[in-house]
Amino acid sequence: MKQIVIVGGGAGGLQLATRLGHYFNRSLLPGRTRKNPAARVTLVDRNRTHIWKPLLHQVATGSIDTGLDALNYQVHARKNQFNFELGSLESVDRERKVITLSPVIDEDDHELVPARELEYDYLVLALGSQSNDFNTPGVREHCVFLDSSEQARRFHRLLLDRFLQLETRTTERLQIAIVGGGATGVELAAELVDAAEQMGRYGKIDSDALQITLIEAGDHLLPALPARLGNNAERELQRLGVRVITGCAVAEASADGLTTADGEKIPAAIRVWAAGVKAPDFLSRLDGLATNKLNQIEVSPELVSDTDPDIFAIGDCAGCLDARNFRVPPRAQSAQQMAGVAEHNLIARVEGKPLRAFRYNDRGSLVSLSKHTAVGNLMGALVKGSLTIEGRVAGLAYRSLYRMHLAAVHGWAKAMVIYLVGQANRFVKPRMKLH
Numbered sequence: 335m336k337q338i339v340i341v342g343g344g345a346g347g348l349q350l351a352t353r354l355g356h357y358f359n360r361s362l363l364p365g366r367t368r369k370n371p372a373a374r375v376t377l378v379d380r381n382r383t384h385i386w387k388p389l390l391h392q393v394a395t396g397s398i399d400t401g402l403d404a405l406n407y408q409v410h411a412r413k414n415q416f417n418f419e420l421g422s423l424e425s426v427d428r429e430r431k432v433i434t435l436s437p438v439i440d441e442d443d444h445e446l447v448p449a450r451e452l453e454y455d456y457l458v459l460a461l462g463s464q465s466n467d468f469n470t471p472g473v474r475e476h477c478v479f480l481d482s483s484e485q486a487r488r489f490h491r492l493l494l495d496r497f498l499q500l501e502t503r504t505t506e507r508l509q510i511a512i513v514g515g516g517a518t519g520v521e522l523a524a525e526l527v528d529a530a531e532q533m534g535r536y537g538k539i540d541s542d543a544l545q546i547t548l549i550e551a552g553d554h555l556l557p558a559l560p561a562r563l564g565n566n567a568e569r570e571l572q573r574l575g576v577r578v579i580t581g582c583a584v585a586e587a588s589a590d591g592l593t594t595a596d597g598e599k600i601p602a603a604i605r606v607w608a609a610g611v612k613a614p615d616f617l618s619r620l621d622g623l624a625t626n627k628l629n630q631i632e633v634s635p636e637l638v639s640d641t642d643p644d645i646f647a648i649g650d651c652a653g654c655l656d657a658r659n660f661r662v663p664p665r666a667q668s669a670q671q672m673a674g675v676a677e678h679n680l681i682a683r684v685e686g687k688p689l690r691a692f693r694y695n696d697r698g699s700l701v702s703l704s705k706h707t708a709v710g711n712l713m714g715a716l717v718k719g720s721l722t723i724e725g726r727v728a729g730l731a732y733r734s735l736y737r738m739h740l741a742a743v744h745g746w747a748k749a750m751v752i753y754l755v756g757q758a759n760r761f762v763k764p765r766m767k768l769h
């Protein structure tokens with residue numbers, strides 16, 4: 335029996351493990367699993383639960399409760415016939431075909447589980463990405479990142495503490511500076527305005543007490559989208575009271591604010607860094623696997639490492655030129671589409687069939703401006719080229735992206751139940767998580 339080990343249960347890896355688990359274990363008899371599957375699938379993640387990364391800015395502002403929206407890997411693995419191992423990838427030994435997971439440590443620094451080795455025949459790296467601080471001084475020490483649900487929850491606690499200071503008049507204003515006017519920065523700025531409104535409703539906060547500054551180095555917000563959409567997002571944010579600065583790089587971060595390359599000092603009690611991503615640094619030292627300058631594993635259009643035919647990489651940690659020589663961008667839709675082709679190619683490897691090349695299909699990008707509105711474009715055969723959408727329709731389309739992820743992981747029926755439970759919760763619970 336072949337061992338397929340997938341490291342990273344995010345947008346790409348979770349879908350891949352779920353589909354392969356079903357494929358290799360499905361039986362012709364309903365409700366039964368195969369006695370001798372051709373492959374055994376193991377998913378490794380450093381967290382016990384999965385939360386879809388594009389929701390992290392909503393976790394940060396409290397408009398999503400991870401306690402309700404998170405998926406437990408162990409339970410999901412049991413239901414979908416794959417194994418789950420909690421642990422963090424530390425190293426790969428390509429000659430022995432084993433990976434090592436670091437020891438599992440508890441909150442008091444006690445070792446719960448020692449370092450372990452897992453054998454593989456085929457290894458898939460789906461570790462995602464982390465913020466790129468471009469070695470800007472002070473950023474690591476003084477800025478908050480939104481790379482994981484733990485960081486997003488930390489931001490949420492920080493925000494509630496600062497709101498408490500506003501409520502008790504310990505401080506008069508809360509200044510938040512966000513570096514990076516891409517989708518994450520724009521969405522976070524809009525969510526924060528909404529969070530302040532919600533706090534005003536439940537507490538005694540004057541929404542004018544919150545001052546948000548969004549700083550983008552490019553000449554318009556949302557540099558990956560046409561300038562018109564970036565300018566519309568800027569207008570909408572300014573209408574909400576956000577100060578937007580474009581064409582300005584941040585040169586340094588400190589405990590009380592940011593300094594721009596022009597020498598302007600922007601005071602900020604909370605500083606968020608959302609200015610681009612790179613794959614985790616340790617990938618560039620992973621037993622000689624070829625990586626690019628963003629630490630991404632260099633893969634062929636079949637998603638196979640350029641260095642090792644038994645190692646695949648998908649999602650943000652893969653440096654991939656697709657079958658049309660197009661550089662695949664680090665997005666949830668890329669990770670999801672790559673998971674589909676990796677599924678086909680891993681089955682093909684196990685069954686001795688030819689591999690398929692990946693072709694990225696840009697379905698457009700949508701950026702939420704909180705509550706009902708969004709901006710973005712839709713692309714593909716259905717809209718014949720590119721269609722710019724804004725407002726409530728775009729807001730609806732944006733929210734459907736998460737439902738599509740849920741459907742890819744749980745199937746449509748369960749995804750619909752999760753959606754209905756979410757709606758019911760929004761009816762009985764406050765719109766913002768206050769603890």
Ligand SMILES: Cc1cc2nc3c(=O)[nH]c(=O)nc-3n(C[C@H](O)[C@H](O)[C@H](O)COP(=O)(O)OP(=O)(O)OC[C@H]3O[C@@H](n4cnc5c(N)ncnc54)[C@H](O)[C@@H]3O)c2cc1C
Pocket residue numbers: 341342343344345346347378379380381384386387388389390391421422423424460461462463480481517518614648649650651664665666667668669700701
């Ligand atoms: C706030 C925010 C908003 C976004 N909005 C959008 C959007 O609207 N549309 C869009 O297309 N994209 C969006 N993105 C980008 C999108 O989230 C990523 O492109 C996508 O999640 C990448 O999927 P992935 O499977 O490669 O990695 P991820 O989804 O990041 O998953 C990586 C997994 O690997 C695990 N992991 C990492 N290191 C280790 C290790 N050493 N050992 C074990 N496990 C490990 C992590 O715990 C995680 O579960 C957004 C990102 C952020 C942060």
